[in-house]
Amino acid sequence: MRGLVLALALLLGGCGTLLSIPGDRCTGIPAQPDTLPGATSFTYRTASGRDLRIHVFQPAGPRAARPAILFFFGGGWRVGRITAFRPQAEAFAARGYVTLLADYRVTCRDGTSPLAATNDAAAAYAWLRDHAAALGINSRRIALSGGSAGGHLALVTAMKAPAAERPAALILFNPAVDLVTPARWYQKPFARGISPSLLPLAALPPTMIFHGEDDATVPIASVRTFCARATAAGRSCTVIGYRGKGHGFYHDYSLDPQIGTTPYADTLARSERFADPLLNPALPR
Template sequence: LPSHTVRFAVVEGRELYADVFLPEPSASTARPAVLYFHGGGWRGGERGYARAWADFLTARGYALISFDYRLFPPATGLKAPGDVKCGIRWAKEHTATYGIDPDRLVLFGESAGGHLATLAGYTEGAARLPSSCAPGDTSVAAIISFYAPSDLVAYAASAPAPLEGFTGVSLEGHRELYELLSPINHVGPRAPPTLLLHGGADSVVPLDASQAMAARLAQAGVSHALFTLPYAEHGFDIWDGGFGRQLARARVGRFLQQHAPVD
């Protein structure tokens, strides 16, 4: 169970909450934090999914904060990314409360949450995708993305219905919006280091989504890693104690130690 559950924002009359999982007190008062955003096709899921990672991360000295974001319906394509940035801002404003180092924040998203994490992480300061609450610095040290869409124009060929629900419109006649909401189009040399994990047999989000993202990150000279689990389906890390989660934890632990180490 979380150490605290707090309301971090009220946007357009909707209350958004966060679960805060804290490690045991340490000599250092500033520890890195992982900011988690759940999957669910932009229309389902819940922040409670983070509990699968809580023991693993807090045992290693990381704070874990799992955030709500607005789901569709109604369409949230231009709202959910702002909620993610709102969560980042809230975490930075409460560093003293939870003993968090604002320079060691890592975004972690799975599926739709991975899409939103990369989109928010790569568009820090972008006027067309602002925070849904207080403006300000939303930069992060690194990003972890599991089996997430990266190019919504390409993904529309296999998943038109959820994308139309998310954006509120079809791709036809609205290509510019789909491109704006595609993280792959915002990768630049200043993008945060990124870890991508994807199943080789993913039938929900094809593997080529992460392969294309890795190629774009390489082209921009951004530190990154792509870990593929052959024969693994979407959500390969769901089962507690399963082989997929064990492998994923090993990769995540190594990446965090490299880019947001615990003192």
Template sequence: MTACRESSTSYQAADGRELPLLLFEPGDGTQPRTGIIVFHGGALREGSADGLAPHCQKLAARGIFAVSAGYRLLGHGAVSIDDCITDVRRAVEQFGRLAALRGLRAPHLASGGSSAGAHLALVAAMTAPNGPASAPEPGVAAVVALNPAGVDLGSFEPEVQRHLEHQVGIAAGRLIDYSVIRYVQPGNPPMLIHHGTRDEIEPIEGVRRFRDAMVRSGNECTLHEYEHAEHGFHYPGKGAHFDDVIDVTARFLLGRIGAR
């Protein structure tokens, strides 16, 4: 394991503002074997790129080019979840350019995140900018989701769905359009999901249904369950799962899409 080298840059949101990209790479100057960009949680209204910096530091020390990205938040530049998704797509594009400077191409890159950020990464990876009917551009070859939200939104009670629609700034009846299980089809990128069995935001049963749907469609989807863990279990010092999450994620990235 090597030290980590840190730097920062930015990418441009659709409204012209500059949003942060925190870069973490092997500190000994060796070329990274793979790369991942991650997006923080916070229900689309809170959080920052700093939130997943500890994860990126540890992954970089394993030989991975890891980037933590910010995006516009609701009430702070984003009008609806659609603005957040647009930012994620732009961040992934810039990540690809930065990775190319380090000798990495799309087949060796992943996206991911925590909670709402994981949801954004999943939607962006599984759908195309002009709608789900067309094939997504191959910006990343895999997704790593830490306690993702919005996996099976159709399973929520109607009053919960209406509340969420209001919270994320979309019209009534549109919540199901953002349920990632809806976009499962052959050819989805390989996925690794970390989820607690007592997650109070996204019940484990919905995540299991998503995993099963992915597998039935011929896709690779590994669900790593953490017994009795609640939402946000993967942060340092919260439930002692941080090291295991990093270890499993690094093995997945290096073994599944690591450059040869």
């Protein structure tokens, strides 16, 4: 919780103005790459003086109306690497999905706030939908995914999408869902507009959330509260908790005896089992 409070304190201040982080908090943050090996890269938006890139991994075989998953990296809206979800993207591409990794503006690269990041995420999703036919994507079978701040962006994008354009599924990893509670009084008006805890649930698609039980950055209680509200509203929302795990646990490739595999492998397998019936029903299981 302390980490989220700090991020909000730095990023959600004063009338939506852009804040910079002083001193060494942003030292050594590299630029995002313009291209990635194995992907076709496009500019989906130009903002704050730079091109925002989206990287597309196509599955093997003839191009058809395939399902797709768009991933947003995490990093507290301050930092983050476009390659964070590359392993998951490549795994889903091997299953016949078109997978995409989207860049967005963050404080340490662009001097921007989470408000700008949410605008970028919406623009990336709009670009995907606009180019679905050219990319061989079935626009009715698109999932959004992300971790931490990226999970927040995927969730807000889905919840604010028009009913006819909502994604088919959400796959989220320790997403920030309540931005209001940890915000100071003068930040709350801006947090309310992008906090999933307060947004209408009508556009929420079937949602799977993976979360560490010991996450000190985004407490799992906040996610369970969100899912309970969604379930009460008739939406499908499931939280899978991982005992003893903290923030970002799904990047862990070490064997966990409790689950009999690695956190990365377990969350990936569960993601595939959740996504396939919704997005890729023709895939043998």
